[in-house]
Amino acid sequence: MLKGRNIFLRAVEPADATRIMLWENNPEHWRVSGTEAPYSMHGILEYINSIRNFRQSGELRLMICLNSNEEAIGTLDLFEANFKHGHAGVGILVAEKSERNKGFARESLDLLAEYTSVLLGFHSLTANILEDNEASIRLFESAGYEWIGTRKEWFLDRGKRINERIYQLCLKK
Numbered sequence: 657m658l659k660g661r662n663i664f665l666r667a668v669e670p671a672d673a674t675r676i677m678l679w680e681n682n683p684e685h686w687r688v689s690g691t692e693a694p695y696s697m698h699g700i701l702e703y704i705n706s707i708r709n710f711r712q713s714g715e716l717r718l719m720i721c722l723n724s725n726e727e728a729i730g731t732l733d734l735f736e737a738n739f740k741h742g743h744a745g746v747g748i749l750v751a752e753k754s755e756r757n758k759g760f761a762r763e764s765l766d767l768l769a770e771y772t773s774v775l776l777g778f779h780s781l782t783a784n785i786l787e788d789n790e791a792s793i794r795l796f797e798s799a800g801y802e803w804i805g806t807r808k809e810w811f812l813d814r815g816k817r818i819n820e821r822i823y824q825l826c827l828k829k
Contacts, residue, residue, distance in 0.1 A: 658718070658767045663760050665718040665732060665767055668707070672719060673700045675728055679751040687813060688789065689749070711739060720750065720764050729755040732764050734772070734781075742779035744772065748795075765799040773827035780826050786811055787819040801825045 658665040668676070674697070679685060681694045695703075707715045714737040720730040730750040737744035748764060750756050772778040783801055785792045797803075801823035809817035 658771055659723070660763045660767050662723055662758075663729075663763050663767075664721050664723060665764060665771075666721060668704050668717045668719055668731075670701060670704055672728065673697060673704060676700050676704075676731070679731070679749065682751070685749060685751065688786070688792070689747075710734075710737065714738070714744075718764075718768075720748075720760060722755070722760075729760065730764075732768055734768070737778075739776075742777060744778060744781055746781050746783045761795050762799055765795070769799070769825060769827060779828050780824055782825075783823045785821050785823060787821055793821065793823075796823045796825075799825065 677695055677697055677700045680689070680691060680700065685691070704717075707713045707717055710716045714735065716734040716737065718732045719728045720732055721728050729752040730748065733747040734744040735747065746765070746768065748761055750761050769781065772781060781801075783792075783796050784807075785796060787806070802825070803821055804824045805822045807820040807822065810820035811818040
């Protein structure tokens with residue numbers, strides 16, 4: 657468990673499957689997650705099982721939980737982790753709308769940076785953010801991520817092409 661001032665990050669457990677299924681199946685989250693069809697409970701449980709070995713799968717999902725009541729409010733993902741070269745992608749979702757804009761996402765990113773730098777020895781983290789996702793851009797920039805490039809017309813949303821920005825945080829300077 658990674659503990660901060662207001663939140664802690666913990667590994668996903670099979671008991672989280674229902675909550676994750678509800679979050680993953682919420683169409684409001686599909687645009688940023690890339691989801692195109694609902695997940696079944698069986699699919700969610702298979703996913704949880706498949707990421708048990710982070711080094712093998714290259715994926716780590718952490719639950720963002722409040723210190724005050726231990727309630728899970730979202731997820732933080734590392735994906736495409738490359739242990740040889742020391743980098744991974746980052747995705748974050750504060751699924752509970754009532755818990756957004758309270759600094760929990762930023763605190764989660766700070767804990768993740770410390771974990772990946774100190775314990776995993778990673779050199780950098782990246783985030784892919786749609787150009788019109790101003791809240792995510794502000795979040796990652798406030799956490800020290802730098803805009804390093806753009807994929808032109810990378811994402812299609814209701815017939816409109818949207819650029820995707822690539823952000824990077826160099827952990828070892």
